Amino acid sequence: MTKPCLHTGWMIHRRIDHDLRGFWSAYLEYHLSGCPRCREALAALLKLKADLQNVANRETPKLAPDRWAALEAEWDKVDKD
Numbered sequence: 001m002t003k004p005c006l007h008t009g010w011m012i013h014r015r016i017d018h019d020l021r022g023f024w025s026a027y028l029e030y031h032l033s034g035c036p037r038c039r040e041a042l043a044a045l046l047k048l049k050a051d052l053q054n055v056a057n058r059e060t061p062k063l064a065p066d067r068w069a070a071l072e073a074e075w076d077k078v079d080k081d
């Protein structure tokens with residue numbers, strides 16, 4: 001994945017979390033307008049976030065009760081190790 005410039009990395013992360021305001025927000029917009037590398041990094045991170053939300057929103061897969069039981073049994077083994 002393309003990495004943003006060193007000094008804008010934290011701004012891009014905060015922007016993705018909608019937590020970048022005021023001067024830094026304006027600065028990042030200015031920087032993005034002249035920096036394809038940061039634009040690419042921002043786009044990649046936004047896509048990643050959207051993909052993760054899609055996975056999180058997806059319904060829990062349906063599994064037959066005996067498969068759940070088998071899964072639980074395997075976890076029990078792992079816990080005992």
Ligand SMILES: [Zn+2]
Pocket residue numbers: 004005008031035037038039
């Ligand atoms: Zn940059």
